[in-house]
Amino acid sequence: MPRLRLKTKLVLAITAMASLLVLTTSFVYISQLLRQRIDETYQNGQFVASEVFQSAREALETDLATDKRDLKDPAVFQEAVQRSLQTDPGLTSLLQSVIGYSPTVYDVAIVDMNNHAIVHSDPQLVGKELAKRQDFASIRDSRFLKQLRMVYGAPTVYELQLPLLRDGQPFATVRIGVSSVFLKKEIQPRLNSSLLLAAFAILFSVILSAGVSTLAFRPLEKISRKLDEMSAGSVVPAAPPAAIHGDEYGVVTTKIERLGQQMKDVNQVFSALQENLDQVMTNLQDGVMLFTRDEKAVLVSSSVERFLHRKRLELLGKTPQEIFVGHPQLESLVADSFANHKALQQLEVTSGTDASIRVQLSVDFIEENGQPIGALVTLRDAESVHRIEDELEISRRMAAVGRLTSGVAHEVKNPINAIVVHLEVLRQKLKEPDADTKRHIDVIGSEIRRLDRVVQTLVDFTRPMELRLVEMDVRKLLDDIIVLATPDAEKHGVHIVESFATEPLPVKIDVDMVKQAVLNIMINGMQAMAEKGGTMTVSAKRVHDDASVEISDEGSGIPDNIREKIFNLYFTTKAGGSGIGLPMSYRVMQLHNGSMDFVSKAGEGTTFRLLFPITEVARSVSANNTEQNHVNTLGSL
Numbered sequence: 001m002p003r004l005r006l007k008t009k010l011v012l013a014i015t016a017m018a019s020l021l022v023l024t025t026s027f028v029y030i031s032q033l034l035r036q037r038i039d040e041t042y043q044n045g046q047f048v049a050s051e052v053f054q055s056a057r058e059a060l061e062t063d064l065a066t067d068k069r070d071l072k073d074p075a076v077f078q079e080a081v082q083r084s085l086q087t088d089p090g091l092t093s094l095l096q097s098v099i100g101y102s103p104t105v106y107d108v109a110i111v112d113m114n115n116h117a118i119v120h121s122d123p124q125l126v127g128k129e130l131a132k133r134q135d136f137a138s139i140r141d142s143r144f145l146k147q148l149r150m151v152y153g154a155p156t157v158y159e160l161q162l163p164l165l166r167d168g169q170p171f172a173t174v175r176i177g178v179s180s181v182f183l184k185k186e187i188q189p190r191l192n193s194s195l196l197l198a199a200f201a202i203l204f205s206v207i208l209s210a211g212v213s214t215l216a217f218r219p220l221e222k223i224s225r226k227l228d229e230m231s232a233g234s235v236v237p238a239a240p241p242a243a244i245h246g247d248e249y250g251v252v253t254t255k256i257e258r259l260g261q262q263m264k265d266v267n268q269v270f271s272a273l274q275e276n277l278d279q280v281m282t283n284l285q286d287g288v289m290l291f292t293r294d295e296k297a298v299l300v301s302s303s304v305e306r307f308l309h310r311k312r313l314e315l316l317g318k319t320p321q322e323i324f325v326g327h328p329q330l331e332s333l334v335a336d337s338f339a340n341h342k343a344l345q346q347l348e349v350t351s352g353t354d355a356s357i358r359v360q361l362s363v364d365f366i367e368e369n370g371q372p373i374g375a376l377v378t379l380r381d382a383e384s385v386h387r388i389e390d391e392l393e394i395s396r397r398m399a400a401v402g403r404l405t406s407g408v409a410h411e412v413k414n415p416i417n418a419i420v421v422h423l424e425v426l427r428q429k430l431k432e433p434d435a436d437t438k439r440h441i442d443v444i445g446s447e448i449r450r451l452d453r454v455v456q457t458l459v460d461f462t463r464p465m466e467l468r469l470v471e472m473d474v475r476k477l478l479d480d481i482i483v484l485a486t487p488d489a490e491k492h493g494v495h496i497v498e499s500f501a502t503e504p505l506p507v508k509i510d511v512d513m514v515k516q517a518v519l520n521i522m523i524n525g526m527q528a529m530a531e532k533g534g535t536m537t538v539s540a541k542r543v544h545d546d547a548s549v550e551i552s553d554e555g556s557g558i559p560d561n562i563r564e565k566i567f568n569l570y571f572t573t574k575a576g577g578s579g580i581g582l583p584m585s586y587r588v589m590q591l592h593n594g595s596m597d598f599v600s601k602a603g604e605g606t607t608f609r610l611l612f613p614i615t616e617v618a619r620s621v622s623a624n625n626t627e628q629n630h631v632n633t634l635g636s637l
Contacts, residue, residue, distance in 0.1 A: 010209065010212075010213040011206070011209045011210055011213050013209075014205060014208070014209030014212065014213075015202065015205050015206050015209050018201065018202060018205030018208075018209070019202050019205065022198045022201045022202060022205075023198065026194045026195070026197075026198050027144075029194060030144075030148075030190075030191060030194060031144040031147075033190060034144065034147050034148065034151065035144070035147065038139060038140050038147060039140060041104045041136075041178060042136060042137070042140045042160070042178075044102060044104050044105070045104065045105065045136060045160040045176045045178050046160060046162075048098050048102060048105055048108065048176050049160055049161075049162040049174050049176045050162070051094060051098070052091070052094060052095070052098070052108060052110070052162075052174045052176075053162050053164065053174050055088075055090055055091045055094050056085060056088075056091060056110060056164060056172075056174065057164070058090075059084050059085060059088035059090065059091055060081060060084050060085070060164075062084075063080070063083070063084035063088075064080055064081075064084065067080050077166075077171070078112065078171070081112075081118065081171065081172060082112075082118050085110055085118050085119050086118065086119055086126070091119060092119070095108050095119065095120070095121045096121065098121070099121050104178055104179075105176060105177065105178065106157050106177035106178060106179040107120070107121045107122060107157075107176075107177040108120070108121045108174075108175070108176055108177070109121065109125070109130060109174075109175045109177075110164070110172055110173070110174055110175070111130055111172065111173050111175055112171070112172050113170065113171065113172070113173075114129070115129050115130050115131075115132065116128065116129050116130070117129075117130055118172060130175070132159075133157055133158055133159035133175075133177065134156070134158050134159065135158070135159060135160070135161070136158035136159060136160050136178050137160070139158060150180055151180060151184050152184060153180075155179065155180055155181045156179070156180050157177045157178065157179050157180075158177070158178045158179075158180070159175055159176065159177055159178070160175070160176040160178065161173050161174065161175055161176075162174040162176075286301070286303060286378055286379065286380045287301055287303045287304035287306070287307045287308075287378065287379035287380070288300075288301040288303070288304070288376065288377070288378055288379075289301070289304060289315070289323070289376070289377040289378075290374060290375075290376055291320070291374055291375045291376075291377065292373075292374050293372060293373055293374060295319050295320060295338060295375075296317055296318070296319065297315055297316055297317060297318050297319075297323060298316070298317075300312040300315045300316055303379075304379065307359060307379045307381075308323070308324070308326075308327065310323075320334045320335060320338055320377070321335055329349045330349060330359070330361060333347065333349065333361060333363075334361070334363060334377060337363040338363075338375065341365060341372065343362075343363055343364050343365055344361055344362055344363040345362055346360045346361070346362050346380070347360065347361045347362075348360050348361075349361055358381075359379050359380065359381065360379070360380040360381075361377075361378070361379060362377070362378040362380070363375060363376070363377050363378075364376045364378075412451075416448060416451060416452050419448055420445075420448055420452075423441070423444060423445055423448065426441070427441060467510045467513070467591060467592075468510050468511075468512075469508045469509060469510060470508065470509070470510075470511060471506055471507070471508050471615060472506070472507065472508075472509060472511060473504050473505055473506055473507075474505040474506075474507055474540050474547045474549060474612060475500045475501075475504070475505055475540050477509070477511065477514065477515065477518075478498065478500070478518070478538055478540055478549065479498075480515070481515055481518050481519060481522070481538075482496055482498060482538060484515075484519065485519060485522050485523070485526075488523065488526060489522075489526055489536065492526045492527070492529060492530045492533065493529070493530070493532075493533030493534075494525075494526050494529050494533055494534060494535070494536050494553075495533075495534070495535050495536070496522075496535075496536050496537075496538060497535055497536070497537045497538070498537075498538050498539070499537060499538070499539040499540075500539065500540045500541075501540060501541040501542055503542060505540055505541075505542060505547040505614065506614060506615045507547050507592075507612040507613065507614055507615060508613075508615055509592055509612065510588075510591075510592070513588045513591070513592075514588060514592070514612075516584070516585075516588070517584065517585035517588040517589065517610075518549070518551070518585075518610070520581035520582065520584065520585045521551050521581075521582070521585055521608045522536065522538075522551055523581070524581060524582070525551060525552075525553030525555060525605075525606065525608075526553070528553055528555025528556060528605075528606070529553055529554055529555045534553070534554035534555070534605075535554055536551070536552065536553050536554070537550070537551075537552040538550070538551055539552075542614070543611070545613065545614055546594075546611040546612060546613055546614060547611070547612045547613075547614050548609060548610070548611055549609070549610040549611075549612070550607055550608070550609045550610075551607070551608045551609075551610075552605060552606070552607040552608075553605045553606055553607075554604070554605040555605050555606060556602070556603060556605075557600045557601050557602045557603060557604060557605060557606055558598070558600040558606055559602070560602075563600065566582050567582055567583050567586045568583065589610055589611075592612060592613075593613055594610060594611050594612045594613065595610075595611045596608065596609070596610050596611075597609055
């Protein structure tokens with residue numbers, strides 16, 4: 001197969017790019033046009049359904065109000081509805097006029113719960129059972145290809161529905177039929193015009209690309225001839241210095257200069273990458289050290305200083321034994337790993353002589369073609385890892401509880417409703433029950449209502465929450481919460497003290513949700529200090545890119561054996577407590593991409609900490625005006 005010429009490739013490339021642009025533009029135009037027309041049709045159908053609904057409701061309100069029969073009987077009520085709707089002249093006139101003035105509506109009907117037409121724009125279908133049609137909303141929300149198939153497929157009638165309710169239960173439905181035929185009539189001419197325009201644009205791009213390629217390669221053809229002359233031994237006169245960069249003969253010189261410029265740019269990029277690498281290493285929370293083949297440290301992150309309590313510049317060029325001096329367990333493990341060329345994966349050891357400080361150690365060896373070229377040593381705060389694991393476990397438990405309670409709540413709700421209905425029927429049948437029977441019935445009703453409140457609480461807890469985010473200074477929010485909590489605190493003999501940072505702490509939050517979450521924690525703290533009173537401290541400060549809110553009480557603390565359970569739904573140690581407050585607060589923090597943890601000491605009290613992400617503008621300002629602070633946010637309490 002002969003190879004294509006460069007000129008041919010250029011023509012094909014330009015043509016392909018132009019074709020792709022034209023096709024993409026045509027696709028976007030047609031899809032937007034189709035979606036807009038479908039949306040307009042849907043809105044028109046909704047408007048028609050609303051008009052019919054309003055007219056039917058007015059007719060029923062007028063006729064049923066004067067009907068002296070027992071409308072509580074379903075059969076009597078249904079017969080009254082049919083008579084009212086079928087004899088109402090305004091409704092009949094509206095059905096006929098809708099078909100006349102709305103080109104998108106195919107038919108209009110009001111059907112009962114058995115799909116029999118009570119009234120219909122086609123009088124011959126009144127009283128007959130109507131077939132169910134596909135909901136037009138599914139077409140409105142479909143992708144472009146499905147909408148296109150709907151337009152160019154077999155003519156189909158879709159449906160919009162609006163139920164008529166009585167005591168919250170539907171007894172009839174307004175059905176608006178929408179045909180797909182009109183869409184094809186409107187879209188097809190525009191589509192044909194778009195395709196014709198696309199074909200013309202592609203043809204024009206072929207002609208244009210051929211002309212452009214001819215002009216583009218003309219200088220190369222001259223250079224090729226000159227090179228042939230040079231190869232044949234002909235002497236080519238040197239171009240004047242002033243013309244080197246101005247004509248085709250100066251292209252090679254220009255390219256060489258460009259190559260030099262590119263080398264300079266590469267050096268600049270390399271320097272920028274080195275600076276970026278230093279920045280990345282500075283911002284790492286883990287301590288990272290890179291060693292060469294001869295076990296010399298060539299790269300040390302700033303976080304290593306926090307683990308080893310030595311300046312990073314002192315560690316560059318040192319061996320592992322020199323770096324980990326003063327940390328016996330780390331020194332022994334790293335030395336053995338380097339000596340035996342054996343990797344270590346997240347071994348938890350003590351740092352220095354303090355057994356309470358735990359560090360996860362990892363050693364990985366870097367090889368090329370089977371030969372070692374270096375090693376990477378990583379130090380990680382074990383306490384932070386454990387806290388993150390605990391948060392993930394709590395999240396998994398809450399998700400599991402949410403799925404379980406949601407299913408149970410919805411399953412229990414229906415039997416409860418049935419019991420309530422039958423209990424009311426029984427109460428009506430027993431017109432004059434004796435006192436003992438009445439007492440038993442009242443007890444059953446009271447317990448059913450209590451059970452319904454419990455089930456409703458489950459439903460409310462598992463229902464998706466819609467956040468209404470606004471930007472607000474955390475300090476202002478805490479001021480408002482303290483004002484709300486002060487009367488309750490005074491009743492418990494608790495004095496609230498606030499300690500806020502001087503700098504603003506702007507965050508995007510749902511004010512009502514966060515206010516309730518913080519109040520839940522403060523109320524728990526007040527109740528813990530109810531016997532002896534004390535001071536509750538509410539503080540707010542900046543920790544890295546987060547706003548940290550801490551609420552400390554002087555209560556008896558949380559016992560060790562229940563600390564893992566306090567975020568479980570319905571777990572409580574208080575008489576009359578609901579066990580919902582802390583789980584709800586934890587869920588609110590998750591919805592705000594924040595975190596919530598606590599520390600507690602027996603007899604000294606408990607401190608809860610909530611972390612909210614600070615808005616991006618505030619982050620950038622802080623990054624320009626303050627130094628990086630590499631304190632572990634989960635281990636600072």
